[in-house]
Amino acid sequence: MELSKFELGGTRIKQSDISKGNVLTLAVTPKLEYAWDDGVAIGRYLEELGNGKIIARKCNKCGRIMLPPRMFCELCWRATDEWVYCEDTGTVNTFSLCHVNWDASRIPEGEPLHLPAVIHIDGASPGMGILHVLGEVEPDKIKIGMKVRAVWKKPDEREGSITDITHFKPVRAARKKSKKKSGGGR
Amino acid sequence: MGQKVAIVGAGITKFVSRAQETGKELAWQASKMALDSCGLTLNDMESVSLGSAPDAFDGVHMKGEYLRDGSGGWRKPYMRHFVGGGTGVFAPIHGWFHVASGMFDTCLVVCSEKMSSVYPHPQGAFTTIFDHTTEQALDPTLIWIFALEYNRYMETYGLTKADIAPVSVKNKKNAMDHPSAQLPGEITVEDVLNSELLAWPVNRLDISPASDGAAAIVLAGEHAAKRITDKPIWIEGVGWSLDTAYWATRDLSYPRHVEKSARMAYDMAGIREPRREIEIAEPYDPFTYKELHHMEGLLLANRGEAPQLLADGVTQRDGDRPMCPSGGLLGVGNPISAAGLMKVIEIFLQLRGEADKRQVPGNPTCGLAQAWGDLMQVSTVVVLKR
Known part of the structure; x- marks a missing residue:
């Protein structure tokens, strides 16, 4: 049954076929809103972010100190045991320099790129990374293995969200700045 | 196990950026072609299995029910399955459950996808795959996770973008011989590297397109298969895993x-x-590096060494281990579930010696198709033999 022996379906149309009315469409915006409960583990995680701290959860069976924290260990399949504070520093495991917004629109020329990274947090078990963004760094200076530190919102601006950390910046730059702006962090 | 299961027929539509047809109409076109290809009718189908990606693309809740009539599922045992990007190769596995169990002798397996309905871009529909509390607040886009994985892959094995870009060159060229292809073409490594940078290290020509399209196969149990065709292709192995x-x-x-x-x-x-035994394969290639990453995961290359096989021509259609002879997602297109089933159909046609200009030499007897998806965490595999 070679494909060449069949007339294949699927008729390609263009955006202009729609705008000119050659093909009719019905445009609809769904009206949906959600309020997501944070749950037990992430609830505490967010609460501590509001305090300027990163907290993990430890499983005493496998010994993993897990980020994001969870009330059950998915490997040992048992309840986790204790809360453990981590550092607000870490290592860049991988990163991207992103020119695209969530909806595939492009970031205009001259505006800052999105700099997502997987950051392995100090004090959690090796390999425990979180997704966050980098900042206060030239994109071409970012390297895998780079040490970074969380940059926190001011305490009264925090709301118990992952965005209470505005970004992570290279540790060396953090030291210089922290002399000028002491007390701005934790 | 109740009985062996074979693929006995296949159907596919063109893959296009936007189809005039609805998802149902595409499903109907592919399903009808699959039945026609083996001289059967819908009455011969004892069960129907449908695969389709997230409802968010269509904005239709319970898409399985919506696509049901086009897929021939009325008043039959019918079920929709969905494992993200892995759906298209889970489709034959899901159909295999139905027939291998001995419950049914035939199953029509359909995958239909219409990604063009959602505005401004299907990428937006993907944002909710990220954790709603700890990740979505960072305003992620789908490409992030692939760019991050791509970068880590390069770093670990000391690879460059130029080592990986030839996947796009090979697959788009292979797709020139596929009648469903959306983005076939002759391009160079420089074209890939110079195409628009979306999220370093991912350039535009590193990515498969969003597509509309459908595909379908007909499964039959051992005795039924031998009555239907003298060239059944047997599903000899199935596997899936979620990280x-x-x-x-x-x-x-x-x-x-x-x-x-x-x-x-x-x-x-x-x-x-x-x-030695897998003579041809269709590893999932929504991004250039994924074909190489998946060859290594499939144990078809040593870790970090798939790019060398690519450079040596081993994965070309006339090489020792052809990969994505169809043209893959990069060349044929990526209507998510239908793209995975397209890969299964390609191995089916290759093993029957019916792949037209795409036919790999050497009368292959054993091949593999694989798909992958979700948060880079699900993999589905079928091994087919003549």
Whole structure:
């Protein structure tokens, strides 16, 4: 049954076929809103972010100190045991320099790129990374293995969200700045 | 196990950026072609299985029910399955459950996808795959996770973008011989490297397109298959595996869940030396690096060495281990579930010697198709034999 022996379906149309009315469409915006409960583990995680701290959860069976924290260990399949504070520093495991917004629109020329990274947090078990963004760094200076530190919102601006950390910046730059702006962090 | 299961017919539409047809109409076109290809009618189908990607693309809740009439599922045992990007290769596995169990002798397996309905771009529909509390607040876009994985893969093995870009060159060229192809073409490595940079290290020509399209296959049990065709292609091994959703805690340089799914399928098919026994493969290639990453996870290349096989021409259609002879997602297109089933259909046609200009030499007898998805965490594999 070679494909060449069949007339294949699927008729390609263009955006202009729609705008000119050659093909009719019905445009609809769904009206949906959600309020997501944070749950037990992430609830505490967010609460501590509001305090300027990163907290993990430890499983005493496998010994993993897990980020994001969870009330059950998915490997040992048992309840986790204790809360453990981590550092607000870490290592860049991988990163991207992103020119695209969530909806595939492009970031205009001259505006800052999105700099997502997987950051392995100090004090959690090796390999425990979180997704966050980098900042206060030239994109071409970012390297895998780079040490970074969380940059926190001011305490009264925090709301118990992952965005209470505005970004992570290279540790060396953090030291210089922290002399000028002491007390701005934790 | 109740009985052996074979693929006996196949159908596919063109893959296009936007189809005039609805998802139902595309499903109907592919399903009808699949039945026609083996001289059967819908009355011969005892069960129907449908695969389709997230409802968010269509904005239709319960898409399985919506697509049901086009897929021939009325008043029959009918079920929709969905495992993200892995759906298209889970489709034959899902159909296999129905027939291998002995419950049914035939099953029509359909995958239909219409990604063009959602505005401004299907990428937006993907944002809710990220954790709603700890990740979505960072305003992520889908490409992030692939860019992050791509970068980690390069770093771990000391690779460059130029080592990986030839996947796009090969697959788009292969797609020139596929009648469904959306983005076939002759391009160079420089074209890939100079195409628009979306999220370093991912350029535009590193990515497969969003597409509309459908595909379908007909499955039959051992005795029924031999009555229907003298060229049944047997499903000898199936495997699937899902890794943690805490994706940032995984080793992004190596897809361990792909290895798990492959080993499951190899064990079932009695394959001990995949590099010798798997003569052709369709590893999932939504991004250039994924074909290489998946070859390694499928144990068809040593870790970090798939790019060398690519450079040596081993994975070309006339090479020792052809990969994506169809043209893959990069060339044929990526209507998610239908793209995975397109890969299964390609191996089916190759093993029957019916792949037209795409036919790999040497009368292959054993091939593999694989798909992958979710938060880079699910892998589905089928091993097919003549």
